[in-house]
Amino acid sequence: MEDIRKVTGNEIKRFVDLMSNAYPLRVPRTTENMAAVGFQLLERMAYDASQSVHGLYRDGEMLGGMIIYDFMLTYRQGRMPIGGVGSIAVDLLHKKERVCKEMIRYFLAQARRKKQSMVALYPFRPDFYKRMGFGFGGKYSEYSVDPLAFAQTGRKACRMLSASDAEETAACYNRCAKSRHGMLARTAGAFELLFNNPAYRVVGYDDGTGLKGFLNFQFQPRKDSHFLVYDMVVEELIYEDTAALQGLLHFLRSQADQVKRVILYSQEENFHHLLSDPRDGSDHVMPVLAHASHNSGVGIMYRVVDAAGFFRSAAKQSFGGQDCTLSLMLRDDFLPENAAPLVVAFRNGLPSIVSGVVEAEVELHIDVAEFSSLVMGAVDFKTLERYGLAHLSDERYRDVVQRLFATEEKPICSTRF
16 A cells, blocks of 8 residues: 655654665764754744645555645746755665655645646756656856955945844845746745854845845865865855845955855856956866856756646736747646647737637647746747757747747746755
8 A cells, every 4th residue: 555645743753764864964864963853844844834744655654755845936027836845765675666756746746736837846866857857947057266256346234144134034035036037935934944054154235224135155164275264155145136246245255365265156147247257266278268167057947737727827927928829739748637738829928728629820849848948948949949859830930939938037046945
């Protein structure tokens, strides 16, 4: 007998045990640490109903577990619900028994039940989730910057933040999230967890009218230096306006007396334009005289689980201001109920589902993984077509479809889950 259900009470101990084997560096296997992780999970679920632990049981034994999240996604200029899943753990003795695959099927079904037409995750194996219909999001970049490469143009309006600033920090973040495509809303509780983690320090930009931006960082020792010189690892940089950005970068520049390199993570494609010297310190030069500036990686992946529901959720969002009746011929082997032919009429860019027998102007043939990347703006239509990953029945509509799905920026998501 197999069952997947919500985990409660003492069952959390078993989930933590699975996590400690699946992620031994993240959840060190000590009695004190595992007890603390279990307590934190129960505490988080108690004050935040948007996340819950679910386990897969066979004959009463938990063989796998995961945390499911309910988020609000900024999509173009609007909002829509989106599901998230993380901390997926499978018993070491039961790998290759479809435990993870069945949990993902359950997660997708739950998302559809909750009217979440889109879901997201951070993959431990991108190829594994690609086969289940997840498409790639925007790239993450890791910069290694000399602090003096940041401009000295910002005002000195930064201050250290603490747990007492959690509400204000969450408000600042959510104002920013509403204006950036791809960002997920967060609660004050999420920031309390950040502030209560002694490994992190948080600096905010306050211009006298309130918090307008912040960054969190850790100090990291250097192998090639003494204890007075170290690197600064900036994991998140949030800013509402140019003044806040410049103020926070000015703060990073001011650490040059003891910080050798600022290791900064960003999804902004043009971040290198903020630097007077974008080189990463490796002195690696590529043909022809291209200086290594950053490492890039594939991170968050998205999946449309209900194509019709997606367009209903985005009914008030303009898709490029285009007029077109499009027949979407979606391939979705992992979730066949999502693959029914769908006709969408766009008028002034606003989409609506057309029922009945309607002759569309053009058909779009595409796999759900690439479609998910396309609608999130992680890749444009013409690129997918050029790569042979999408096909139109009438090439005269190529520019129309390109404009339909283009977004002003690639999706940005700094929320961990």
